[in-house]
Amino acid sequence: MLLLSFAVVVSFALYLTGTYETLAASFRYGIFQVVSAMTTTGFTTAPFYQWTGFLPVLLICIAFIGGCAGSTAGGMKVIRVILLFRQSIREVRRLIHPHAVIPVKVGGQKASNTVISAVWGFFFLYIACFTIMTILLTATGLDAETAYSTVGACITNLGPALGLAGPNYAGLSDTAKVILSVAMLLGRLEIYTLLVLLTPAFWRG
Numbered sequence: 001m002l003l004l005s006f007a008v009v010v011s012f013a014l015y016l017t018g019t020y021e022t023l024a025a026s027f028r029y030g031i032f033q034v035v036s037a038m039t040t041t042g043f044t045t046a047p048f049y050q051w052t053g054f055l056p057v058l059l060i061c062i063a064f065i066g067g068c069a070g071s072t073a074g075g076m077k078v079i080r081v082i083l084l085f086r087q088s089i090r091e092v093r094r095l096i097h098p099h100a101v102i103p104v105k106v107g108g109q110k111a112s113n114t115v116i117s118a119v120w121g122f123f124f125l126y127i128a129c130f131t132i133m134t135i136l137l138t139a140t141g142l143d144a145e146t147a148y149s150t151v152g153a154c155i156t157n158l159g160p161a162l163g164l165a166g167p168n169y170a171g172l173s174d175t176a177k178v179i180l181s182v183a184m185l186l187g188r189l190e191i192y193t194l195l196v197l198l199t200p201a202f203w204r205g
Contacts, residue, residue: 009036010055017052038062040074042159049166056162063108063156075157080173082106083119086205125191130155133183140176154183
């Protein structure tokens with residue numbers, strides 16, 4: 001449903017902005033780029049970093065959603081996004097009905113509070129790492145667009161970015177490439193694994 005929705009939005013936006021002359025071409029390029037971005041495959045059949053409007057940013061953002069749990073896709077994974085969304089809705093409903101017992105369900109099964117807490121912890125670390133590395137990249141002299149998009153593309157394991165890194169990453173400094181390499185490791189190992197390895201208590205155990 002997410003892939004279908006984003007594909008339709010991007011395709012019609014490409015057609016309405018005149019990026020491609022025909023609706024068929026807009027759907028062909030739009031669908032491919034959306035599927036590639038959300039599954040973090042990274043292949044491109046068009047220079048989407050040159051597209052007008054919100055489309056380049058949207059493609060980077062849907063990479064944060066990523067693929068399904070258990071897949072080799074990057075991003076936070078769809079199951080975590082669903083849990084975060086439903087937990088947020090539950091908190092809003094709790095404000096209206098403070099004493100109500102409102103379970104969070106996925107696929108008809110109730111998600112435990114332990115799982116929800118783990119997802120919220122993962123989400124915080126993910127966003128915190130993204131923010132810190134974006135700031136570090138801007139400190140190397142990169143503009144904001146290049147900084148946030150390259151970190152987003154690397155921490156989600158997407159690949160293609162915007163700004164100066166739209167064509168490739170060759171023009172980035174060595175310091176920037178080291179930061180982005182760390183972002184790729186964090187994204188590939190899903191943050192918790194790498195942070196545990198860097199914890200002294202892990203090696204003492």
